[in-house]
Amino acid sequence: MPDNSASQQRFYDRTAEYVAVLIPSAWQGLGPALGRALDGLDTALGPVVDVGAGTGEGTVAIAQALPATEILAVEPHPSLRTALLARLASGNGLPGRVTVLGEDILSATLPEQISGLVAMNVIGHLTPAERNALWTLLAERLAPRGRAVLNIYPPTRPESVPSTPMSETTLGRRLYTASASAEPAGTDSVTWHMTYRIVDNGTVVNEFTASDLWHVFTSEELSEELIEHDLHLTSVDADHGLHVITHAGEGA
Ligand SMILES: C[S@@+](CC[C@H](N)C(=O)[O-])C[C@H]1O[C@@H](n2cnc3c(N)ncnc32)[C@H](O)[C@@H]1O
Numbered sequence: 173m174p175d176n177s178a179s180q181q182r183f184y185d186r187t188a189e190y191v192a193v194l195i196p197s198a199w200q201g202l203g204p205a206l207g208r209a210l211d212g213l214d215t216a217l218g219p220v221v222d223v224g225a226g227t228g229e230g231t232v233a234i235a236q237a238l239p240a241t242e243i244l245a246v247e248p249h250p251s252l253r254t255a256l257l258a259r260l261a262s263g264n265g266l267p268g269r270v271t272v273l274g275e276d277i278l279s280a281t282l283p284e285q286i287s288g289l290v291a292m293n294v295i296g297h298l299t300p301a302e303r304n305a306l307w308t309l310l311a312e313r314l315a316p317r318g319r320a321v322l323n324i325y326p327p328t329r330p331e332s333v334p335s336t337p338m339s340e341t342t343l344g345r346r347l348y349t350a351s352a353s354a355e356p357a358g359t360d361s362v363t364w365h366m367t368y369r370i371v372d373n374g375t376v377v378n379e380f381t382a383s384d385l386w387h388v389f390t391s392e393e394l395s396e397e398l399i400e401h402d403l404h405l406t407s408v409d410a411d412h413g414l415h416v417i418t419h420a421g422e423g424a
Contacts, residue, residue: 177276180297181249183384188251190368192227193348195293197339199229202292202323205412206230207237209321210288215241217315218285222246223277223306224294227255234290235266241287242269248276278305286313289320296386300360303387304397310417311401320417321408328390330356335367347371354386361387391415 184191213220215238225231225245234243243266247253253274260267273280277298289310298306310320327333333354340349349369354362364386370378389397394415395405402420 184249186382192255194339194350203233205409206233209408209414210237213288215287218287219244220288223291226252228259230292244271246273246277246280285315287315287318291322295322307401323413325413
């Protein structure tokens, strides 16, 4: 298991239900953008791996973009995995194509060859050593002309981010909101402070802040570390921070 898994587990223990409520709004633009990044991928050569699938917003986007592909949705946190499984089991056309694996990406049993890998809103959870192990895995298993898609968002250096509203959603009588701030944590990380609030008829009924470590890097730094693995990075959608990784020499 990754070194930082215990504190990450505690973070999602506290925040999973808020992630479930608030992350769909982030996917309104991200889903179509991910679909464009995956367009034309040849999925005959293996499944697509969804790293840290969470509640499955991205899993659905992958399935819609690639209607024939098998998907391996890797989600280590039990609460988020429950939301993902409930989504699949309720029957939305996906269950036959999506297998849920409950380990972290470096512990999961994956096939020898995959046609693609998607890592949305997750890569900063991995330490540099874990990231390096992921690139080793990718270089070994990604099929020829396969593609990995990930997003990188600011800060890409250990910098402060003032408290910023992230999203809000109304469910019945209750308004759910999230805001986020960050502060530097060492040479290659920030600590994100996520503040969640539930307001019922003007009264705050729950409010708390949960904090988590997030490893930051620029796309130039990522490009450099991928070269070591004969992998190539291409920015494909600056608005959504989307980047595509291919085997070197193949292009995105
Ligand atoms: C912010 S959530 C994003 C979920 C989903 N990708 C989305 O964008 O809706 C990050 C997810 O990554 C998962 N995660 C963290 N570390 C992981 C690891 N080493 N392997 C696989 N998943 C991981 C967490 O459990 C969590 O579900």
